[in-house]
Amino acid sequence: MTSSVSSSVAAPPDQRVSLDLWLKILEHIEPKLQRSLFITWFKDTAVLGREEGTLIIGLPLPMSLSWHMEHYRVLTLAAARECDPTIEKIVYKVDGSLKDNRERSVDLLERFQEPKKRKLPGKQEVKMAEGVISKILNPRYTLENFIVGASNRLAQAACHAVASAPGGKYNPLFLYGGVGLGKTHLLQGTGNAILRQMPKAVVVYTTTEDFTNQVIEAIRTQKMEHFRRRYRQVDVLIIDDVQFLANKERTQEEFFHTFNALYEDRKQVILSADRPPQELQLEDRLISRFERGMIADVSFPDYETRLAILVEKAKEYELLIDMTVLQFIAEHTTRNVRELEGILMQAVAQYELEQRMPTVRSIVEIMRKLNKDPHVEEQPVGFELQPKRQPTFQDVLECVSRYYSVSVQDMIGPSRVREILVPRQIAMFLGKKHNRMSYVRLGEVFSGRDHTTVMNACGKIEEKMQNDPQLLREVRALEQELGVV
Ligand code: ADP
Ligand code: MG
Numbered sequence: 001m002t003s004s005v006s007s008s009v010a011a012p013p014d015q016r017v018s019l020d021l022w023l024k025i026l027e028h029i030e031p032k033l034q035r036s037l038f039i040t041w042f043k044d045t046a047v048l049g050r051e052e053g054t055l056i057i058g059l060p061l062p063m064s065l066s067w068h069m070e071h072y073r074v075l076t077l078a079a080a081r082e083c084d085p086t087i088e089k090i091v092y093k094v095d096g097s098l099k100d101n102r103e104r105s106v107d108l109l110e111r112f113q114e115p116k117k118r119k120l121p122g123k124q125e126v127k128m129a130e131g132v133i134s135k136i137l138n139p140r141y142t143l144e145n146f147i148v149g150a151s152n153r154l155a156q157a158a159c160h161a162v163a164s165a166p167g168g169k170y171n172p173l174f175l176y177g178g179v180g181l182g183k184t185h186l187l188q189g190t191g192n193a194i195l196r197q198m199p200k201a202v203v204v205y206t207t208t209e210d211f212t213n214q215v216i217e218a219i220r221t222q223k224m225e226h227f228r229r230r231y232r233q234v235d236v237l238i239i240d241d242v243q244f245l246a247n248k249e250r251t252q253e254e255f256f257h258t259f260n261a262l263y264e265d266r267k268q269v270i271l272s273a274d275r276p277p278q279e280l281q282l283e284d285r286l287i288s289r290f291e292r293g294m295i296a297d298v299s300f301p302d303y304e305t306r307l308a309i310l311v312e313k314a315k316e317y318e319l320l321i322d323m324t325v326l327q328f329i330a331e332h333t334t335r336n337v338r339e340l341e342g343i344l345m346q347a348v349a350q351y352e353l354e355q356r357m358p359t360v361r362s363i364v365e366i367m368r369k370l371n372k373d374p375h376v377e378e379q380p381v382g383f384e385l386q387p388k389r390q391p392t393f394q395d396v397l398e399c400v401s402r403y404y405s406v407s408v409q410d411m412i413g414p415s416r417v418r419e420i421l422v423p424r425q426i427a428m429f430l431g432k433k434h435n436r437m438s439y440v441r442l443g444e445v446f447s448g449r450d451h452t453t454v455m456n457a458c459g460k461i462e463e464k465m466q467n468d469p470q471l472l473r474e475v476r477a478l479e480q481e482l483g484v485v
Contacts, residue, residue: 015104018047021083023106028079029072030112039108041072044098046105053088055080058095058105065092137195137205140316141188147312149305152182155296159186162294163193166201166236166268170294172259175272177298180338183272186298187238190270194236203236208244212251219250231258238270242290246281256286263289306330306340313341317348321358328360332367343367391482393435393445399481400427403474412446425457426475432458434484 022045030038044060057076059065068076069092080087098105143163148156155175162170173190175183191203206214218227231237237258245252262269273280276297277290301309307330314321325347333340346366347358356362391399401408404423411424428446431437432454439451439458446454465472479485 018049019104019106022047023111024083025076025079026106026108026112028082029075032075035112035114038112041067043108044100044105046095046098048093048095053086055087055090057090057092058098059092060094060096060098060105062094065094068092137188137191137203139192141185141192143186143189143193145312145316146182146185146189147301147305147309149301149308151301151305152186152298155182155186155298158294158296159190160193162268162270163190163197166194166198167266168268171263171266172269172271172290172293174277174290174293174295175270175298176274176276176295178274178300178336180336181298181300182337183298184240187240187270187272191236191238194268198235201235202233203238204231204234205238205240207240208242211239211255212244212248215251215254224254227254228257228261232261232265234262234267236268236270237262240272241274242271242282243273243275243280245286249283252283252286256283256289259286259289269293300334300336303330306333306337309337310340310344313344317344319344319348319351319358321347325358325360325363328363339370342370346370391434391484393431393437395482396430396435397427399478400430403478403481414447422471425461426478428454428457429461429475430478430482434479434482 025047026042029042041064046058047055048058049056057068059068073090077087077090080090143156143159146152146156155177158170158173158175162168162173175186177183188205191205194201195203214227218224239255245255259269271290276295277287280287280290307326310326310330314326321344329340329343333343343363343366346369347363350356350362350366351358397408397411400406400423401411404419406420406423410417410420411427424446428442431442431445432439437445439454442454443449443451461471461475465475476485
């Protein structure tokens, strides 16, 4: 089992056979080496010939000879023997003509392509039925990594049902809900699930905007017939955000015909919008088509679901993050899931760039920054800027003063003007409720009033809140501003 440098080469066997054999050997070697090393050292190599049990391997450069002898000889021989056990030894020969000679050596870059990262099993790419233009489905969106809660249970179940029987009884499937609540995720997740089970299916995901542009382009280039033919070959048509079809009569018309053709062919159509079908500003005939199948809404998830989503996303981004921090984000996000994810992504970036572990404090900073940035697409105003901190009684006074446009001085002073009376009573009520101040102490703050006066004032507000919805709203607004609800 020795290897040596050969100076005489036997008559080359059929080139094809050599190439095939070398490819097989390389396939055994490749998984055992780092990709960069494999490409560097095995580029332009080849099997040059065979003399009974001896395999002659050609190298393009003299300098690679000693390297191969030293590092890859044992590995290469083992790989060769796995492919053909009659091989007993290998010898190397330098052959400058191998350089970039595609006929004699294997094109490594083409044959051994870099594995795609985060690739899901099954086919991900959308087949283009004669050039149907679609966005590639995002493999990140799956039905499995979609967190289910009361806010989206029906929608998620409907997607599962469609994924297991496209074109079945939930056709079309219509999902609706506000921005950032998971519609696109569900749509693409369903497309991905269908493709995994039926790799040959033509699944097309398109935004309404893309679809509209395609219609305009087809009209402009007078290729309407072609456009129609293309779309009729689709097995699953997914159209996102159909509310944008409003005021686009021609696109609505084309979509209507496409929809009918696919529907009659029992092909699945999946749609999303920001509102239910009957509220869309679209032609009645389209709306009635949308209402034929299954309609499900997605709404804002409850706290537990928000937390579960955060846990899942943190896992996806491999971010080690304290549970209390996730809880803090879940608690303070009140708008949509995209916002939730945005905060987490910023935390990931901070962690990667500055090695800063996310803390409640750094999250508050992020929230504040996101809120202030005038360039953010959708102004995420839904979360509170401060962590929940118990307000001081001074905060309460200032807040009430701002809200009712009365001065703090007047509120705590002796004046009995009507406009000041209610704000004063509310301030007392809030001080009692949220600052846990005693009636006596409150009396002192309010210019030495008797504690029974304060007690009466608090009682009055409490009572009025039961019967006066306007007052109730005002107190709630104040409490919200103080961050105590
Ligand atoms: P929409 O299309 O309704 O505006 P998206 O589908 O784009 O919303 O969702 C916004 C982001 O929130 C996406 O990154 C999505 O993955 C995530 N998301 C929303 N809901 C969930 C959920 N229930 N589980 C996991 N991720 C979710
Ligand atoms: Mg969307």
